[in-house]
Structures are given as structure tokens and as C-alpha cells.
Amino acid sequence: MKKIKVLFCCMGNICRSPTAHGVFEHLVNQHQLADMIEIDSAGTHAYHVGESPDRRSQSTANKRGYDLGYIRARKVEAEDFHAFDYVLAMDHENYRNLTQICPAEMNNKLRMFLDFAQNFDEREVPDPYYGGANGFEHVLDLIEDASEGLLNNIKHHHL
Secondary structure (H helix, E strand, O other): OOOEEEEEEEOOOOOHHHHHHHHHHHHHHHOOOOOOEEEEEEEOOOOOOOOOOOHHHHHHHHHOOOOOOOOOOOEOOOOHHHHOOEEEEOOHHHHHHHHHHOOHHHHHHEEEHHHHOOOOOOOOOOOOOOOOHHHHHHHHHHHHHHHHHHHHHHHHHHO
């Protein structure tokens, strides 16, 4: 069986997308699906390439049992649309940025991550970078919810 590949994307790949990467990977491991689902994250801008996730993201995630320390920021590339089955944007601005590099025949792979949310009506994961600790908690709430929905979607359509 072909591995299903998921790429989470935000602007700098240090807050939202690595949090989604770590949370979703944790969930996939809990369901013993790591041999069937591959996860990565990237930013639409190269501001933080090679850096670890923001310390506030890591701290908030650690409190809930998620480890983000192994993740390093990278910039998304057009080739990612060929390599991944799901390219998930955290907000509309990054969605637009991704459409600029997405090959036309790959448009079906690009989605908003919160399209998979089950308990929230929000459509964007807000950038917590310039806010306080509550912003990181809310981001994690949204990501946990959408990760459950995404895994259900993958199970239903691919596994």
C-alpha cells in the first residue's frame, strides 16, 4: 500500500505547521499507522529555515504530551505538490501563497487544514507569534480537533 503523505504549511514553519506536524504524528503513532502515513511541515517563506519550532509552541505542546523538538523549519517547494497527497494551509494568506507555486494539475491536493475541524467553526488557525500564551493554547485546541478529523478522512478515503 502506498503511504499517504501529509504536509502542513504556515508562513515561517515555526509555530502552527510544526505544531500540526507534531500533534498529527503523535495521533498517527497512537493509532499505529506510522507505516501508512508520512508527515512533514513547511513554511511559505524562508524566514526560519533550519530553526526549531518557537519555544512557546514547544512549551505549550509539551504540556499536552507532544514533542516538537525534532522538527526543523523548511520552505515549501513546488515539488512538494507532487510528493504529498495533502498540502494543508493554516490560513487564507498561506493558501494564496501556496496556489502561486502549486502546479495546476495538483490543485486538488491543496486544502485548508481547518476544513477537517469537527468542533470549531473557525476556518483559519490564527498566527500566535505576536500574541500571548492563550494564543498558543487556542492554536493547539484547533490543531488537535482538525488532526482527529484529518485522520478520520484519511482512514475513510485511503486505508
